[in-house]
Each structure stands twice: as C-alpha cells, then as structure tokens.
C-alpha cells in the first residue's frame with residue numbers, strides 16, 4: 001500500500017516538474033528557439049513513433065473557404081461520433097426536424113478499415129494574443145487529425161480516405177439544410193469580425209408544379225436546369241466554368257421571385273440574395289463570391305435599380321417615381337449608401353477568373369425593365385437564358401385554380417378563358433382574386449370574383465386606350481396646326497425674300513443703266529490719274 005502511494009507521489013512530482021519546465025519554456029524561451037525545439041522533438045519522436053498523423057484544417061488558404069474535405073470528414077464521422085464520443089456538439093438538422101450530433105473539441109473516436117485501427121480527433125488552436133470581445137471569436141482554428149500505424153499507410157491514403165470523402169459528401173447532400181443568405185453591409189458598424197453572409201433556413205413552398213406559366217416554357221426551363229446540373233463533365237470538356245446565368249424579366253407580380261424559389265427547390269440549391277447597394281466596392285464583391293457554396297443560386301433582384309450599372313439610372317428613377325413613389329423612395333434611400341461597385345466589377349463577378357472557383361452555380365438577375373439594362377451585362381454567355389415572365393394566360397390560370405381552389409374544370413372556366421385572353425392581369429392579381437376570403441369558401445364565388453376583376457380590368461384598359469387615342473389625336477392635331485403655322489411662316493418669309501430679291505434686281509438694273517453713262521467712272525476709281533480727265537470729259 002505504502003509502495004503504491006510512493007509510486008503515485010513519484011508520478012505526481014514528475015508530472016509537476018514536466019509542467020513547470022513546460023511553463024518556463026513557454027514563458028521565457030524566445031519563440032524561435034521554441035520552434036527549433038519542437039522541430040527536433042518531432043524528428044526524434046518520428047524515429048521511435050510508428051504512427052502517422054494527417055491533419056485536415058477547417059479552413060483552407062487565408063480562411064477564405066471552408067475546406068470541402070473537412071466538411072465531408074465531419075459528416076462521415078458524425079454517425080460514429082453519436083455512438084462513440086463522450087462529448088458531442090448538436091446542430092439542428094434538415095427541415096429543422098432532427099438533431100445532428102458531432103464530436104466536440106478535443107474528443108477522439110476510433111474507426112476500423114480492413115483490420116487497420118484508426119483514430120480521429122478534433123482539436124483547435126486559439127490565437128496567442130487574445131483580446132477581450134463581446135462577440136464570439138472567429139479566430140479559433142479547428143482541425144481533424146487522423147492517426148494510424150505506418151504499416152497501413154498505402155491502404156489508408158489510397159483507399160480509405162477516398163471512401164471517407166465520398167461517403168461524407170453524400171451525407172452532406174442528404175442532410176443539407178438549405179439556406180437563404182443575404183450579404184451583410186460592407187460598411188457601417190458590422191465591420192468587426194463579421195461574416196460576409198447571414199442566413200436563415202430556406203423554406204419556400206414554390207415548385208414548378210404550382211408556378212403559373214405556359215407548360216411548354218416551363219418544360220424548357222426544367223430541361224435546361226437538369227442539363228446544367230448534370231453537366232459537370234461537359235463544362236470541363238468545353239473549358240467553361242460550371243455556372244449559368246438566367247435573366248428573369250417581366251412586369252411586377254409575374255412570378256420572378258417565385259421562379260427563383262422553384263428553381264432552388266427543384267435543384268436543391270442554397271440561395272444567396274445579393275444586395276448590391278450594401279457592397280462597398282468591387283473587391284468586396286469578389287470576397288462575397290468566394291464565400292458562396294457550390295450548388296447555389298446567386299440572385300440580384302431588380303438589377304436595373306440596384307446601382308448605376310445601366311448608365312441610365314437617373315432616367316429610370318424619373319420613370320419609376322411616376323409609377324410607384326413609395327417603392328422608389330426606399331430604393332432611393334438605399335442608393336444613398338456610397339457603393340462604388342461598377343459595371344465592370346459586376347461583369348468580373350459574373351464571369352471573371354474568380355467566378356470559376358467552385359462550381360454548380362446559377363446567377364440570376366431579375367428586372368422589370370429589361371430594355372434599360374446595359375447590353376454587355378445581359379449578353380449570352382453572361383446571362384445565358386433570358387426568360388420572360390408575363391401576364392397570366394389561360395394555362396397559367398388553370399394551374400392557379402388547381403393550387404388555390406382544387407379545381408381542374410368548372411363551367412366558369414370558359415368565360416374566364418375568353419376574358420383572360422383580352423386582359424393583362426398578372427398571376428399575382430389572379431391568385432389574389434382566387435384566394436377564398438373565408439375558410440372553406442365557395443370556389444364558385446372566387447371564380448365570380450375573378451370574372452368581375454377581369455371585366456373591370458378590361459373596361460379600365462378600354463378607357464385607358466380611348467384616353468390615349470384622344471391624347472394622340474389632340475397631339476396630332478396640335479402638331480398639324482403647328483406645322484401649318486410653320487409652313488405659313490416659311491411661305492411668308494420666302495415671299496418677303498422674293499420681293500427683296502426683286503427689288504434688289506430692279507435697283508441693280510437701274511444701277512447698270514447709270515453705270516453705262518459713266519463707264520469710265522470705274523476706271524477713274526482704279527486709276528486716280530484718269531479721274532480728272534473723266535471729270536473733264538463730263539464737263540464737271
């Protein structure tokens with residue numbers, strides 16, 4: 001018993017001495033010397049230690065991007081961690097339904113592969129000088145370490161790791177909780193240790209089934225998206241970055257935002273809603289791009305009024321102030337932020353060298369005024385597919401009737417078919433009219449509401465057309481009157497001119513006659529010496 005306590009005492013004092021020496025070295029030895037010591041310690045241990053260590057850092061490069069390998073390994077280990085690790089981290093899983101568990105910092109779990117035993121551990125380093133902060137520090141650097149016996153080197157590096165990454169990637173896709181991101185302002189008080197994007201869970205119910213548009217057009221878009229998402233090899237073969245640009249244009253309320261949500265749901269992509277006016281300069285745009293993940297849609301809504309990219313912003317503003325002053329006011333407020341993003345910066349963002357890092361990205365612009373955009377911005381190759389979203393047709397109405405009223409046919413469909421072809425009503429307005437105003441509302445009432453609204457829209461359009469025709473007539477008449485007056489004036493002027501000419505002519509001929517009498521006069525003017533003689537001839 002006393003021997004045991006002696007041993008323990010010995011172990012305790014040895015440990016204390018080691019810790020003391022370690023603390024002394026940390027405190028007083030210059031860091032360069034410490035580095036040398038560490039280096040040689042590792043070398044000495046390398047001769048005796050039969051284990052190999054591989055590190056996987058969470059962030060690659062200058063913390064630019066989360067390492068894909070790290071993410072995949074983390075996902076691979078998460079199933080094992082929940083069974084084996086003693087300390088776990090919990091995160092909310094897909095659709096906010098379940099918890100995803102993974103091992104906590106400084107935990108270690110084991111794995112086996114073809115009789116080889118492996119150890120995975122999660123560690124982190126904190127910065128040497130840590131300042132006090134109210135914010136969670138983002139300076140911690142995490143890394144996973146794999147340890148295995150050197151006799152398994154080949155099998156682990158050539159087979160096991162590839163399998164881990166492949167399985168991990170599949171788990172990431174499966175567990176992916178899709179997100180809707182928005183960029184934080186590059187200026188202002190958020191500058192300290194901020195992340196570039198903030199996100200919420202993306203949970204939009206729009207799908208291609210419930211979007212109201214022409215079925216042929218819809219199929220064309222779906223086919224295009226499928227071709228894109230399966231086109232990794234093709235894009236590599238033709239030497240193009242794996243990305244595609246979509247330009248969605250059309251009047252407000254025709255479903256541009258709804259289309260983006262449907263695309264994201266269809267492809268299972270994240271959405272990055274990029275607010276250009278919050279980006280200070282072109283270099284910030286590049287950083288934002290690097291921070292986006294693969295399998296994502298980067299959206300710039302209302303591109304025509306985001307920035308002075310069209311060279312016509314002033315004009316746009318004037319145009320729109322007439323139509324929607326409230327909306328325009330808030331846009332104007334945004335414009336007041338001093339963003340220096342330029343058209344060339346944005347073009348670089350879309351298809352410069354940096355746009356090729358990562359892959360499987362869609363870039364979507366929306367606008368209500370396609371004709372006002374700079375052609376360079378929307379040329380094919382940048383915006384590969386131009387999609388017009390327009391007023392609701394009968395096919396679109398049928399989809400909305402199915403969505404909102406569970407109706408595939410009704411005797412009121414026929415009058416609606418006629419009316420909808422004669423009016424310009426957006427799907428948003430049609431949907432609003434179809435929405436039952438009470439729970440379990442009668443679908444017939446909703447259809448009648450729509451008919452009423454369509455008739456009103458038709459009447460309004462007729463009145464407007466009449467008014468416009470009148471205005472046109474008036475302006476033509478006033479134009480004609482003006483023209484008449486101008487012509488008259490011209491005539492009068494030309495008459496006067498003619499008269500003047502005649503008078504001139506007359507005076508010229510009478511002058512000539514006089515000149516005939518004194519033909520020698522000209523000569524006298526040319527030659528002063530003859531003048532006297534002439535005068536004499538005329539008896540002066």
Ligand SMILES: Nc1ncnc2c1ncn2[C@@H]1O[C@H](COP(=O)(O)OP(=O)(O)OP(=O)(O)O)[C@@H](O)[C@H]1O
Nearest residue numbers: 210211212251252253254255256257258427428431
């Ligand atoms: N094509 C459509 N199919 C189904 N619903 C639609 C469609 N278009 C509009 N809606 C309905 O109208 C609402 C407004 O549509 P959305 O915001 O997509 O229009 P938008 O074209 O993006 O408008 P804005 O140009 O003003 O941003 C949506 O919530 C949706 O319910």
